[in-house]
Amino acid sequence: MKKAYILLVIIILSFSLFAYPRAKDYVIVQNESTRADSAHGFDITNYDITMELDDANDFISGSVTAIVEAEEVITEIVYELTSMTVSNVLLNGNPATYDYTNDLITIQLGIMNPGDIFTTQVDYEGYPIWDGLGMYFGTNHIFTISDPNASRYWWPCYDHPWDKAVTDLHITVRDDWLVASNGIRTSIVDNGNGTRTHHWDCNQPMATYLVSLVCQVYVELNDSFGDIPIQNFVPTGYVANATEDFSNLPFMMEVFSEKYGPYPFEKYGNAVTSFATYSAMEHQTMTTLGNTNINGNHGGEMVIAHELAHQWYGDCLTHLTWCDVWLSEGFATYSEAVYTEAWQGYEAMINYVNASIQNVYKNWAGSTPHTIYNPANPNLYFTPVTYEKAASVLHMIRLKVGDDIFWDIMQTFFAEYMHSNVITSDFQEVCETVSGIDFDQFFDQWIYGSGMPSFEYTYFFNPYLAIPRIMTYVQTSSNSDTDFYLDIPVHIYGPTDQDSVLVQGTPDAPFEMISITDVPVYDNVEFDSDNWVLYKTQTYRGASINNAYSADEQIIIFWEEFWPQVEIDGYNLYRAESPDDVFLQINPEIITETSYTDENVVNGTTYYYKLKAVKDEGFETPFSDVYEATPIDFPMDQGILVIDETKDGNGTPGNPDDTAVDAFYEAIIPTTFTTWDYEDDGIPPLETLANYSTIIWHDDDFAQNYIEANINNLGCYLAAGGNLIISGWKTADYIPDSFKTDFLSINQTQLISLWEFTGASSTQYPELLVDLDKINPAFNGTLPYICIFPEAANGIYEFEASGGSSSIGEICGLKNEPNGTFILLGFPLYFHYESGANGFMHDVLAEIGEVGVNNNIVPAAKSYLINYPNPFNPSTTISFSVPQTSSFVTLEIFNIKGQKVKTLSPSLCHPELVEGRGEMSVVWNGLDTSGKPVASGIYFARLKAGKVEMNRKMLLMK
Ligand SMILES: [Zn+2]
CATH class of the missing domain: 3.40.50.880 (Class I glutamine amidotransferase (GATase) domain)
Incomplete structure (x- = not known):
């Protein structure tokens, strides 16, 4: 399925409960050691669906016959059917005992032994519910969308992806409409009553969520890929644009057939329709394609490619449970890049991977990490974690094993599990068998683990060795508790671009040595220049000057201490008198400090500096950024x-x-x-x-x-x-x-x-x-x-x-x-x-010598009020000075509530004593006016002298 992204994001943000699909009906099989497809006791091999659609009344009546093989002793079988009326149930053609409650039809079978084959028939009718899924009755059309489990809204079935069955449909609708559905259309019979019955016949088993029909006035546009018919159903007004937009379909089928294995079904087609909030859905052999994708300029090319790729991954090879849905959606999303590469070339592909896959996930992921396998909440089964993150993971598998082995993996996986169900460990096993590489850590971190790595890195050159070398260090970190071990392509730009050497990044920053293949003039190395790795951020940890300060006939250069993850010998500092000149080393010995004073300078001349870190005598980092400074005269004679x-x-x-x-x-x-x-x-x-x-x-x-x-x-x-x-x-x-x-x-x-x-x-x-x-x-x-x-x-x-x-x-x-x-x-x-x-x-x-040490005189006209010690217990000395002779001076103590606690001795505050600039002191012994010790807390001394009022906060701590 392909969603309209903007719409989906809005839905998730604003109406998470409405977000499709709904959580309530999920069957989550947590323990994969017991495969659900072999555990439910029976296997439905065929469905025959006969249905009449009354578009005037939004009403359906139908009859579904299933052929079932018992795989163990069973006495009943249960089908899902939501909000219908069941009128008749037959077992092997005879009336059966059944019960229809809670949207479940339970049919009594007597005793069926392993290998017994029986048929059930359910006759039913009703008005299908539509809650964003199921069967939709529009003004001029009808369509269905059942992913992941809404087939039950319109026909009775065992509605789970792990029981695939060959399905026939006989659909009766008004006689001016066509029906687009799964398989091959074998007949259209005119019933002579204003209706026609369309028979669609499938050859291969199909999961119930892929069964579909679209009914409306249609023009058929036929094409082919080899022997395989392509049958597109297009509304009248869309014929010209659709002819253009579907013109690459045979090429697309060729691309995927070559990469994944031969197209697995009897036909392919698209039913273009007004598809509610959906962009498209990969119904088996007949994708339902929203008409917004058809505009005559290939704007919907990626959607068309995505749904086509689902015919291999999702439809022919189906995830066993919704926990494994990434095996469908991740693969279809990556197929967009696969097709882009075939269509527009390698550069277009790497740009697509970055812009439309990795960044879509990164922008969506936010701060809450999710796992690709069984993301915590079923509402996440159809989000960028199973689409774009999973596609990014396939891209990294391709990086890890190389193109040849990667396509071998894809083909082997497909060939081994076609027309059946797969789980995540099946895919891991194929990766390991085909490549000979252990994928435990890779799957643990990317598929079962949550989050996204970031990495920091540095590198050193030694161009003077017999075999010139580059030393790299890459350290990973993560926004989750997952440890990431990354393969990171390193592109070495030199006379002959040395491309895609893989180095390891781990939480411990391992050291890797790369031999350079030709002339030692390399000065530029890029990590993951072609967007192979999904990461949040990459950070280069090189030598870095912080500041260059111009002093008097000297320049002081400060730099950042080098990345502590890597032990170095020290630094070399280089200088030039123009940024375009050759920079020459100015330090005679390796500098072990993080600053250097260059005294070999002339005031008024500008100098430029660059730094390198040095390791193992001869390995140097690339140059830092350049810093400049111009020393000047500093007279410093004006105070x-x-x-x-x-x-x-x-x-x-x-x-x-x-x-x-x-x-x-x-x-x-x-x-x-x-x-x-x-x-x-x-x-x-x-x-x-x-x-x-x-x-x-x-x-x-x-x-x-x-x-x-x-x-x-x-x-x-x-x-x-x-x-x-x-x-x-x-x-x-x-x-x-x-x-x-x-x-x-x-x-x-x-x-x-x-x-x-x-x-x-x-x-x-x-x-x-x-x-x-x-x-x-x-x-x-x-x-x-x-x-x-x-x-x-x-x-x-x-x-x-x-x-x-x-x-x-x-x-x-x-x-x-x-x-x-x-x-x-x-x-x-x-x-x-x-x-x-x-x-x-x-x-x-x-x-610092700007004033004499004895000049500690509070200047005239300055007043102050202080106390010491503060906090105090039990007494403190309050010192003050007031600016001029004051006719009246008061010194009072208040508590924090503003209540006066004590007035200090007026005699000590006599005007004569505070005249001039001298300091006066008075001791408060922590007693109130009645001579009782006051409680611990904040007190204020308030001094009033003429117009001057000063307050001093004091803390009594007992
Ligand atoms: Zn899809």
């Missing part, structure tokens, strides 16, 4: 440059305006500096950065990040010996991993989006606490989007949270050790109290 990347917000909490941010940095940086406003000035050029000895980059906004566009310049600046401090909201997450690897030796950043962060603690620098006045009250005193660096060894700040956050103690700020020239904070500095931020800036700038 600090502060780059303000913060969006100019509207001034609401959480969204500061430029003035507020500028004021903050003015307050916390204890010396003079130059400002670069990103919003106004754009990307600062490297030549600008090169003038400053320290760069402070801040981005106190989570909605935008521009750092990525600047990262190469910042890397050059660091490489040239500059000092860099970065603080930002999500900024660390936007910095490419390779940059962090190059300068901080970390390769992991994790963004914590939860509202948990209350500040950052440190053993080296002042604590940084979130300033409650700067954030949206809805944030509940915390900041979201904090970056942590889980594997960093050189942390300077740790994540603090008031609740039970799993991030507490994680590193959220770090410094490159040992030189300490680069500090990266995973949080925005602006949203912290100035006091801590100022302390941090002072200490850091003192370390």
Whole structure:
């Protein structure tokens, strides 16, 4: 059967219960060691179906005689027949005892012994149900579609694919119609009452789901393939287009006869009709073809080929149960590629396999892996897993054994099982017998196992050996629990394209050595260039430069550590002054590190670099991509440059305006500096950065990040010996991993989006606490989007949270050790109290020599409120400073509900004592106004001094 794909996908997505076929009637034989065709005790050898169709009333009346041979002692036989009236049942011509309930006719046989042959006759009538299957009465036509088990909707039978019988049909319809059906039409008899009876006679056994008829006004288009008649039934308006579209049928039959074995039936034909939601169905010797496939331009060629191929696989050689339906659908789908190759050539075939087979499966498969054999849910029996995935598997068998043996397998399988039933293990056995290859692993992973492999690979050349060689490594992985062992064709492009050397890919990345057959100038190797292998992704793991940084009379090149799956000696670095020049190796010894400083450069000249990994002295990977760098002069004599990347917000909490941010940095940086406003000035050029000895980059906004566009310049600046401090909201997450690897030796950043962060603690620098006045009250005193660096060894700040956050103690700020020239904070500095931020800036700038160590003075006009320790138990020292002489100062403690717990001694807060810039301290001993110890929890110190109000969150932990 061939479905209309788009329609099918829509049905599956939106109405999975309606998806054809329905699950309810499936007989699933799980244990294949007991073959069902020999287990049910009898064999029906013939059906004779006589039926009158009343198209005016959608009513049928019929009589079906079966010839049955008992294979063991049986006393009854059961036929399926859905929603009809049974009027008479005969056994060997005599009235029989029978029962018709639950859509089953049970006929008492007395005792039948093995070898006894008997006939049954069932007379019945009724209105056939149509639920998307069965017999369809249209306005001007009638058709049937019974796959997988709906023959029972219109005639009584043992409706299972494993009992095939020779079938005769005598169909009576109105006399202006023709009937297209199975076998050879032997007569049309005019009954003289406005009806005619059409007799169709089959020579070969047929599964019940393949019995069909299409009745309507028809033109017959006759052709032949050798002695075999081709009889196409075409609606009047389709004659011209059908003549064109069926013109290749004899050629198709020739192609499949040559590949699979002689066409196995007495005739072939297509009955073109308006076929509801179906595209086509491979009824034995008479495919029903939806009229949408006929358009006069061979647009339906693949459908026509698919259904024809079913005559071999599906019809003549029939899957025993629906678990094995891939032996029908997979084979018919692959036949589309087989025919394409004969019709349009090899290139067309490999393109077809990729675009219309492998990709159809890949696009459908999604994240849930299914098995080809008995996919978990019977609704999957007619989906890309049994069609396109199975066809891809046949393609890989062909790859594994080569063309000659593959066609031998197909012919042997067909010849051995023609006109009977097959199971999956029958096919495996033929593969093994014909090829001499063990197919256990192959069938386990592809047919019985689920999922799809991906593979990673690398390769090395050694062109200087007596016999030049290529070394390959291919490692497979999978989206299921299946281990995949793949044969992968390798195409070596050289003077004489060395094509399709097969290498193995396994979960362990085996090593394979390929000898090159001629001149050693190979520089390009492609894995599976001709689409032989079904895989999700392939990934090349070669040498790869990450960055090349331009410093002062030197260039520092960083690269990715090589694929750890393969042990290498190291790397060779190559350089040229034009990308088109020959690249020459610049390192005297193999480099074992992942960076190299090229000092043999002149400022202002551009250099180009490529990398190779080296293995076993002489084997090298292909070149990496090229990177360029131009060293320049770095005077670094103009002090600090502060780059303000913060969006100019509207001034609401959480969204500061430029003035507020500028004021903050003015307050916390204890010396003079130059400002670069990103919003106004754009990307600062490297030549600008090169003038400053320290760069402070801040981005106190989570909605935008521009750092990525600047990262190469910042890397050059660091490489040239500059000092860099970065603080930002999500900024660390936007910095490419390779940059962090190059300068901080970390390769992991994790963004914590939860509202948990209350500040950052440190053993080296002042604590940084979130300033409650700067954030949206809805944030509940915390900041979201904090970056942590889980594997960093050189942390300077740790994540603090008031609740039970799993991030507490994680590193959220770090410094490159040992030189300490680069500090990266995973949080925005602006949203912290100035006091801590100022302390941090002072200490850091003192370390790198931008300010004196004793310059630790909070500038005038700056106020702060802090406490230490925090958390505390039982007491903590609260320190504060206010900007000017204040006429009235209060320091009060509130609990989390906002209730005042304590007013600290007014005498300590006397105005005289807080005049100027000095710091005042007062101890809170954790007692409330009545002198009782307060409970564990969060408390706030609130300082009011004139217009200044500051709050400090404190945690008492007992
Ligand atoms: Zn099919």
